[in-house]
Every structure is written in structure tokens, then in C-alpha cells.
Amino acid sequence: MGLTVKDIIQLPIMETAKVKAGRAVLNEKEVDWISVIETPVENFVRSNEFVLSTGIGCENDPLLLEEFTKDVIQSGASVLAFATGRYIYDIPDRILQLGEQNDLIIIDLPWEVRFGDILQVVLEEISQEKKAERQQAEEIRQELITFVLNGKGLQEISNLLYQKTNIPIAISDHNKRIRANHDVDPHLLDVFNGKVDGQVQQIPQTDIQFSEHPLYHHIEEFVIDQQTCYQLPILSNQKKQGYLIFKPDDRHQLTWLVMNILEHALTACALYFLQENAIEMTEIRLKDNFLLDLAKNENDITKQTLSKGQLLGYDLTKSYICMVGEISFIETNKQLKKTDRSAGSSLHSRNYYIQKEITQAGELLNRSTMATFEDGEVIVYLEADHHPYMEASNQFLDMVERRLNDLLAGIEISWGIAIHKDGHYSFHKSYQEAKTALDIGKQQYGKGERTFFSDTRINRLLMALSHDPDISSIVKDTLEKLIEYDKKRQTDLIHTFIVYNKYNSNVSQTARALNLHRQSLLHRLRNIEHLTQLSLVDSDDLFLLELSVRLWMLKKLE
Template identity: 55%
Template sequence: MGLLMSDIMELPVMEKSTLLTPSSLLHRQMVEWISVIETPVEDFVKQKEFVLSTGMGCSNDPKCLEQYTRDVIDSGASAIGFATGRYIFTIPDTIVEECKRNGVVLLEVPWEVRFGDIMQEVLQAISEEKREEQRFVEHIRQEMVDCVLNGEGLKEISSLVYEHTSIPVAISDKDRNVRANHYFDRKMIDILNQNEAGAYRSVPFTQTSYLEHHYPIEKYEFDSGECYQLTILSNHKKQGYLLFKEGKGAFSASDLTILEHAVTACALFFVKENAIEMTEIRLRDNFLLDLARENKEISDGLMEKGHLLGYNLEKPYVCIAGDIQFSKEIQTHVTSIDSNVASSSMHSRNYYVQSEIQHAADQIKRERMTAFEDGRVIIFLEADKESYMETTHQFLDLVERRLHELLAGITVSWGISFHGDGIKAFYESYQEAVTALRFGYRREEAGFRTFFADTKVNRLLLSISKNEEVVDLVTYTLKDLIEYDEKRQADLLHTFMVYNKYNSNVSQTARAMNLHRQSLLHRLRNIERLTGLSLLEADDFFLLELSVRMWMLIKE
């Protein structure tokens, strides 16, 4: 911000002043401040300053005046004005030549022209120029904000930056995916993103101190040039980056102000984008949860609503209900990851599960619908009745493999159902999938896959167990065996279930339980003694198996 010397020379108070250096310098030198400085100069002069002097202290001493002039020039002043008629009568040619060599404007000011009048008019003109520039920059800021509020985006913001500053600029998201580029060197972006071979180094931003900026600026040097980076933040989280490089000249104060306004507008855009995405996710979640939890008719209106959310409710779907379990180490790791993520739309462990579900569905070219509820993931995956089990296994294999690579230690247990033809049966399929999940927990440790179709026997037993007479029979059959197990921790019930699993094969059962053959036979004889049933008699064996399985179902 400031005035060109050519503008200052047009002020009425400068009418009587004489220019001693080439007029071309007037259009090159910018003035941001004016002061009266006498010898010694020391640190009293700053860059882009118009210095006035009477030469007092250097009268009749040309060498002193020359030294004063060199000191002012070395301080970075834009122009020098000497008042002639009291202490200096003629400005030496050596000083004129010194100013020409250094491109500094040199003026001779008549003694009768008061410095106070010059300073007043120049400062008023500079202040008005600053106000005009501030109004200009504020107008650009408002334009950028309006871009976001009116539904436009990052391309329009980058276009405004280039239009008003001629600075090449690119805007990326937090993952460094370029979302807008206005004449910025794409090769530099690819090197920064490690998509192309090339060396670069980060160096401190050392722009001259008079250019104030409020956001940290990072500078990168490449073999082919250099660029700068501003980080786009929202709620102290990274949302993206704004990359820029010098355009037609060095950065001005207004350039940096416009760039910082661009960063603010970009942050607003990402916040708006994230809010829209979160709203869409919430709408999809609620829609799918309503389908799964409420037994409602799949009407044309509901299908149209699903279509607006990107769901096709007329396709056949298998329902997969998964319970997600994280170790303490994984929960800490996910929290650590989330604290560094600027973006996006879901900063929780569900985000990673959602991403892998989407990737797996894309890999097998199947549509999917997903929602989360209290640590449970609900998936409706497009499938055919004849091959839904194969499709489900293929899909879950991909999901689990990717999740284990990303978060070692995660465990997911699955319940799966394909109700009827899988068409418009969302409520029924979900209820069956949850039932399969519950039965899976009764039989195995976490990390299983249980299909509802494979739970027929357990469902039958659970239904029979509601009959009091049956419960009494089970209790009578197993009473002594249960008491023996509780007193001696003999685990005979478990021994029988393993023995049954291996079709009464003693050798296989002993190996599976890591028991000596004679120890296993001793346990089996105890089972027969305590129940009064023979393991060699088919009816006795059936009664014992039925009783044990039913008792375990009732107990759980």
C-alpha cells in the first residue's frame, strides 16, 4: 500500500519542487511513509520512505552531505528532498549521480515551502490510497465469500485471486487432491505429492518485514523455481492447502491480504462442503435404519426418496449385520489418526469401515447401502438368491483384509440373511441377520460369520425350550452332570459337545482337546454314569445331545 512518486509530484504542495533525477524513476518508486530526518540517519529511515532534510549539520561540508545521502539510500528510502536556501544552496552533482545510480528520486525543495505542509498533503494522500486499497481488498473478500454462499466453489475463488493479483494459484484438499488450478505449475504439485520424481526443500519465508501476514507461510524451493503454501484451517483442523508463486513481480501487502482472504473463503467452502456431506450421510443413515427397524410398506414414495439418496430399493439385497470390536490399542490409534484429519466429513472409526465397505462393493461391482448404529454396521449388499452366500463371503473377505491391513486387531462378527427373494424385505432381512448374529455368539468367539439359513436347528430348539415339560426333562437329564461340573470344574458338558462335533471319534476329540486318550475315555464314562445314558445307544445319545444344546441355549 502506498503512492507512486509520480502521484506525489502532482500534489499542489510539490509544484515548486525541482526533480534532479530522471522522471522515469517517479513511476518506479513507491512511497509508504514520509518523514524529516537530519544527520545522523542510523535506524530512523525505513524502506519505501520519502525523506525530507534541510541539510542542517552538513552545511559547508559536502562530504558529510554525501555520507548522509548514502545512509538514507542504504536504508531503502524511495526519495530524498533537500530544502535549499539556508543550510544548502546547491545540491552537489556527486549526490545527484549517487541517487541516479541507486534509482532513488532526488528533489530540490525551495526553503519557503514548509515541510509540515508537504507531510500533511502526502500523508493524507497515502491514507486515502490505503483506504481505497482496503476498500478494494474488502470488496474482493466479499466476492470470495459470496462465491461460497451462492453455491460456487474453489475454482471461482482461485480465478478471483489471479484476476486481481496475477499470482498463479492452486487449491487442494487435505489429501492434496487439486480442486482448482489457475496457471500454477502442475509439475511442482506432482513433486510435492510425490507423484513425480524431483527434489525440493522447505525454507523459511523471508519476505520483507513491511509485508505483514497473519497466516504461517511455507516456502518450497525446486530445481525449476520456488512456490509458497498457506494451510487452510477450520476449527484448528487442516482442510486443505493454497499454493502460489510470484506472478509479474514481488508480492505486495495487498497481494498477501487477498491470499489470506482466499484462505478464509476456502475454509468456509470446506466447512460448508463437510456440513452438506455430513447431512447427506445422516439422511442416508436415518433412511436405512428406518427401513431395517420398522416393518413398513415399500411404497412408490419411499422408493422415490431412496432414489434421491442414491439407493435403488427394487434390487435384491442380502442383509449383513456386523458388530465391530476394537482393541484398546486400536482405539488409541484411531483417535490419533482422527486428530490429524482436516476434512472431511467423518472423523471416527466408522469412517474407515465405511471406506473399506465402499471399496469392496466397488471391487465386486455390487450396489450397497450402509448405516451405523451403536457400534453395529448394517449393510444391504446387492446379491442374487442362487449365489448370495458366495457373494457375501467374497465381499466380507475384501472388507476384512483391508481393515486388518489398516487397523491390525479389529474384529468384526457377522450375521447374514437373504429373506425370500431379497426384494423389498429390508425389515425381515435385518431381523433375521440380528438373530443369526445372536446365535453366532452362542456358538463361537467373536470374528464369525453366521448365516440365518444355518440356524434352523437352534431356532427349533429355542422354540421347543418354551415348553415347561421339555425344560423339566432337560433339567432332570443334566442335573447331576451340571452339579459335577460346577463342583469339580470338570467341563464334561464341553467335552460331550466336542465329542459330538467329531462324530464320536475318540482320537480326533482327544487331539482337539489336547487330552490323553485314556483321560477322554474317563470323562465319557463319567458322563454316562452321571446321566444314566449310554453314548453307544442312539436314542440315549440323541436325548443327551438335545438336552445339552437346549440347556446351553436356555442358559445363554
């Protein structure tokens, strides 16, 4: 409690003063300032002010004096003290009734008591009180910062705030997830954050009547199911880290001292979130580096490796399916549909939501997951069990991609999937196999497909054949003119043949797939025959051309 009217009444300078109205609230009304005001009041009087007046200009007009008193009441002042004996001899009963009805303390001061002396004494008392408040606020600030530096959490901060202000306090992160709560109704918070249905009305800033504390310009007032609560953003580098939610019994609890304490609490919470974010980012980097090293380098899995994995939350003793995904976008618009749309955050947000869905899908399937990202590539290790690895992988990726399609606009992921025959501790080998499956799948099927390493045996066989010099020579002789023609004319006859072969030489189906007129397709096919000197209706020629094309395409992967 700050300086009260009762404290001022007990000063020697006020010995001859008489309280004429509002005696019941002497110990409740605080005084933040003192001033001398005559009619008109306008906006010169603030809340909790001690108003001195001679009543000049109102001495012969009771109605004008009544209007003057009403204006002082409207301003939220604590005291109206009239100097009687010159312009006003007796304070009218009507004025005293107004004071009693509106909890305005009305004081009768003898004319001989100089306003200057009262101002000097009261201002000294206010100064001392403010000094004590500043000292108290500074001690609380030091205590809050010490809390954070000593590793205490948000709940300890909210407990201390309640202890110092007697106001229920809750703290949320930037996603409005409640991280700490002291005495705020959980149902009210659930309604406020949209978890359950309820009526939430935000009061416009212009309608919020508070004092001149700088923090009041950032305060937001809400009426939730007929209960009033307030919110302040926790900011760091102009970025919202979270929110401080508080529910005083009434606005009068939000004194200058309380607002100073809340301001220091915002600083402490911002420091806590920054510290938490730094720890989280460090952990993410450690996990990323660990998994990338595990996948891309052929290292022995030692006890030290197992222990490091365990510290990061990974159990490397399990058998894992490796999935390598290449992320691309169908559309140029890379904004998130239902999430953060700020420029420059696309990559971070994309990886965050993919990681989130990978973790959630693993939890729903009761399987461990490990995931990391590098240069548009996502590497996932999914715990394997007795179920076929294809079935487990498809079930897992179906869950991940179903959610991602709702969260990210136009995202497309091509997957290569493998589980090495050696089973345990085969992270590097299974990554290589999954990467090989991914590359083969992109060449053979295009983007957005899933390719299992076990389905690429024919392609891997062809890869082995492609290194034979004689076979390479045959491929070159067969396709050289076709490749040169495509390059020179900017055509794609090789792709035309691939689609033609895919549809078992069916001209109509091939034309539809390539979006070509039938005659245009036939012209292309004649060009292929002319350039290769092979007949597309001869089975041996067709086999030689298909084999050559597949070997040439696989050679491009290397």
C-alpha cells in the same frame, strides 16, 4: 496498484524536488509510509517506505553516507530523499550509482522545503489511498460472501481472486485434494501434494520477508522444482478445512491490499466448507435414518419409499445381500495406523474409513452398496446377482477387510450374512436373518468370523426345540449342576466340553487348544462326568450332553 512514487513527485509540495536516480521505476515503486531517518538505520525503515533525511552526521564522511544508503536499500525502501544545502550540498555520484543499481529512487530536495509539510501532504495521500484500498477490499469481501450464499462454488471464488489480484490461485480441501484452480500449473500442484515425484522445500518462517500484515504470520513458502508458491490454511474453529495456494510472480505482488483480499477469501472458503460439511452431515443422517428404518422395521416398500431411496442415491428395486457386522478391537489401542490420530475422533474416523472401504469395494466389483452404523454395528446391503451369495459376500468382505487391516489398528468385525428367499424388497427379513446368523456365529465360533444364515439350519432347528417345555426340563436337569459349579468356582467346564467335542474327544488336541496340561484336562473331564452323571465315552450320553449344551447356549441368545 497503490500509491506510487510518481504520484508523490507530482504533488505541488514536490515541485522543486529533483529525481537524481531511479527515474525508470518511478511508476513501479509503491509508497506505504513516509518517515524521517538519520543514521543509523537499524530496523526503523520498512519496505516501500519514503525516507526523508538531512544526511546529518554523514556530511564529512562519504563512506558513512554510502553505508547509510546501503542500509536503506537493504530495508526495501522505495525512496531516499536528501535535503541538500546544509549538511549535504551535492549528492555524491557513488550514492546515485548505488540507487540506480538497486532500483532505489534518490531525490534531491531543497533545504527550504520543510519535512513537516511533506509529511503532512504525503500522509494524507497515503490515508486516502488506504481508504480506497479498504473500500475495494470490502467490496470484494461482500462479493465473495455473496458467491457462497448464492450457491456458487470454489472455482468461482478462485476466478474472482485471479481477476482482482492477477495471481494464480488454487483451493484444496483438508485432504489436499484440489477443488478449484485458476492458472496454477497442475504438475506443480501434483508435486506439492505428493501425487508425483518432485523436489519440495519449505522455507522457514523466519526467512520469509514480508510487510506487517497480520496474515503474513500464517503464510508458508515453498520452492517446488525451482518454482516458488505460497500456502495459507483455511481455518474454522481452529480446525483446518483446506488450503489456499497462490503463485505470484514475486513477493512484491503480495501488497497489503492483496493480503486483505486473500484474508477475505479465506473467510469465504471457510464458510463454503462449513456449508458443504453441514449439507454432507445432513445427507449422512438422512441416509442413516432411512437405512435403519428399512432394516429394523417391517414396512411395505411403496412408491414413496422407492422415490425417497432414489433421492438418496439408492436403487431399492435391486436384490440385495444383507451383512450385519459387529465391530470390536483386538487391542486396547484404538488409534489409526496411517490416519487421523486425534483423541475423540476414533469413532467418527473408524466409521468413516469402514464406509469408505465398503463404497470402494462395491465400485471395484461394480455392485451397488448401502451402509449405515448404529451402536458398534454396521449394516451393509450389497447388490446380488446370479452368482452364489456366499461367493459374492466373501469376495466383497475380503476386499473391505484387507484395506481396513492396513488402516485401523486391531479392528475385528464379526459378520452375519443373509439373502432372503423372497429376493426383492426383503430388507427387514434379510436383516433379521443376518442378525440371527451373527449371534449364532459369535456363540459357536467366537469373534471375527463370518456366518451365513443358510449354514445355521441346525442351530435354528435347535432354537425351535428349545421352546418345548419338556426339552427345556431335560436341558435343565442335565446341566444344572454343571452351570452352578462353573458359576461358583469361576471355572468354564461347559467351554471345556465344547472344545473337547469339537476335536471328536481327542484329549491331546483339546489340551493344546485350551493350553492345558493333559492331566488338568482329564481332571476337568472327570468333573463333567461326575456333575452330569453322564459318561463321555458313551455315545448316547455324549449326544445328550452335546444337545443340552447347544440348546442352553442358543437359549442365551434370545
